[in-house]
Amino acid sequence: MRDLSIYIHIPFCVRKCLYCDFLSFAMPAWQEEAMAFDREWPGEGLSYTEIGEAGCGREKEIENVIRYGSLLKKEIIAQAEKYRDHQVISIFWGGGTPSLLGTGMVQELMGVIHRYYAVIPEAEVTMEANPGTVTAQKLRGYITAGINRLSIGLQSTFDQELKRIGRIHDYRTFLETYRLAREAGFHNINIDLMAALPGQSVASYAETLHRVTKLTPEHISAYSLILEEGTPLYERQEEYQFPDEEEEREMYLLTEQSLAACGYRRYEISNYARKGYECRHNKVYWQRGDYIGFGLGAASMVGNVRWSNPSQFGEYETYVISQEQKEKTALCQKTETEGGEALPVQILTRQEQMEEFMFLGLRMMCGVSREMFYKLYGQRIEKVYGTILDKLYAQKLLVCENDVIRLTPKGIDVSNYVMAQFLF
Numbered sequence: 001m002r003d004l005s006i007y008i009h010i011p012f013c014v015r016k017c018l019y020c021d022f023l024s025f026a027m028p029a030w031q032e033e034a035m036a037f038d039r040e041w042p043g044e045g046l047s048y049t050e051i052g053e054a055g056c057g058r059e060k061e062i063e064n065v066i067r068y069g070s071l072l073k074k075e076i077i078a079q080a081e082k083y084r085d086h087q088v089i090s091i092f093w094g095g096g097t098p099s100l101l102g103t104g105m106v107q108e109l110m111g112v113i114h115r116y117y118a119v120i121p122e123a124e125v126t127m128e129a130n131p132g133t134v135t136a137q138k139l140r141g142y143i144t145a146g147i148n149r150l151s152i153g154l155q156s157t158f159d160q161e162l163k164r165i166g167r168i169h170d171y172r173t174f175l176e177t178y179r180l181a182r183e184a185g186f187h188n189i190n191i192d193l194m195a196a197l198p199g200q201s202v203a204s205y206a207e208t209l210h211r212v213t214k215l216t217p218e219h220i221s222a223y224s225l226i227l228e229e230g231t232p233l234y235e236r237q238e239e240y241q242f243p244d245e246e247e248e249r250e251m252y253l254l255t256e257q258s259l260a261a262c263g264y265r266r267y268e269i270s271n272y273a274r275k276g277y278e279c280r281h282n283k284v285y286w287q288r289g290d291y292i293g294f295g296l297g298a299a300s301m302v303g304n305v306r307w308s309n310p311s312q313f314g315e316y317e318t319y320v321i322s323q324e325q326k327e328k329t330a331l332c333q334k335t336e337t338e339g340g341e342a343l344p345v346q347i348l349t350r351q352e353q354m355e356e357f358m359f360l361g362l363r364m365m366c367g368v369s370r371e372m373f374y375k376l377y378g379q380r381i382e383k384v385y386g387t388i389l390d391k392l393y394a395q396k397l398l399v400c401e402n403d404v405i406r407l408t409p410k411g412i413d414v415s416n417y418v419m420a421q422f423l424f
């Protein structure tokens with residue numbers, strides 16, 4: 001059986017962070033509801049109107065979430081037949097803020113995945129959670145549903161820094177969420193951090209690293225803020241003081257040094273883990289494994305074919321319903337049917353596959369295998385990339401040891417330059 005990973009996109013957030021260009025929508029009335037929403041998911045049985053009336057006056061938002069959950073369920077079921085020969089090794093609830101979901105919906109959807117897909121017993125099942133959106137009861141419910149890894153978006157331990165980027169939480173709220181998660185029984189927790197934030201200093205970033213490592217999470221992701229065009233932070237960047245290039249570089253170096261000193265091994269350019277806790281799901285992306293995405297705008301790649309779900313709610317709904325219809329017809333006729341809304345797919349050329357193999361694989365500290373390259377593409381890596389490799393070896397940015405080619409410490413520092421060399 002081939003390995004498969006599943007991604008589930010939950011496009012709802014309490015409100016939009018000022019730097020965010022992800023596919024997510026603000027649900028301003030949701031936070032209180034999210035805390036209280038531990039009730040059973042009513043599923044198909046209850047109409048949207050009834051839910052609205054039964055809820056606490058936040059009809060529209062509740063209706064949207066319930067409706068979205070129903071679509072996810074249909075989509076998961078409709079796609080299952082195609083993946084009969086796959087075993088699911090990881091599931092990732094991302095967003096958005098998946099931890100806004102009540103346990104009822106999560107349990108229902110996890111149950112559906114287990115019923116329709118061959119999930120291995122030791123599968124890694126991650127949920128992204130934002131501080132302040134979970135209760136002890138919700139967290140216990142997630143564990144019952146099979147979530148065994150929590151990824152908490154902290155970003156900074158300084159309230160002013162969090163405020164400037166529009167996060168909904170403060171540091172105290174994060175600490176409470178972290179404590180609740182440990183008490184609920186999460187033994188595998190990631191904490192997301194960000195460097196190069198407006199108003200952040202090298203000293204405050206160092207203190208954030210110090211405070212976080214003292215909590216001993218199993219995994220830490222540390223990315224630099226990227227100002228994306230069209231976001232409020234981008235538009236208002238003149239109003240803020242950002243760390244300069246030198247400070248940003250100091251923060252970058254500090255991350256590796258201080259995390260290494262606390263027992264975290266860098267295994268990807270921006271990801272660090274204690275032994276045995278590397279994120280299996282993300283490794284599938286970097287190692288070009290098969291994954292399918294469910295939900296609004298979710299991306300998939302199976303056997304070098306890539307596609308994405310529609311990113312508009314209306315179009316996504318039409319697509320899911322057509323897939324469900326197609327599946328039902330196929331089951332009745334016990335045959336494959338044509339029809340249904342087809343999504344445009346991109347079939348990756350051999351050259352594109354080789355490029356991805358290099359620039360995704362080299363993100364990982366374990367590097368890329370020359371033998372694997374030969375096995376996959378029938379050519380020696382030196383035959384395809386000889387000139388580029390020689391240049392990067394000479395610049396001491398890459399090193400080749402037996403079967404493995406990987407970044408040197410100097411190469412990690414200028415990884416964007418290195419990766420760009422492999423794009424034709």
Ligand code: SF4
Pocket residue numbers: 012013015016017020021022024095096097130153
């Ligand atoms: S919590 Fe994440 S997805 Fe939601 S708005 Fe903030 S950055 Fe975007």
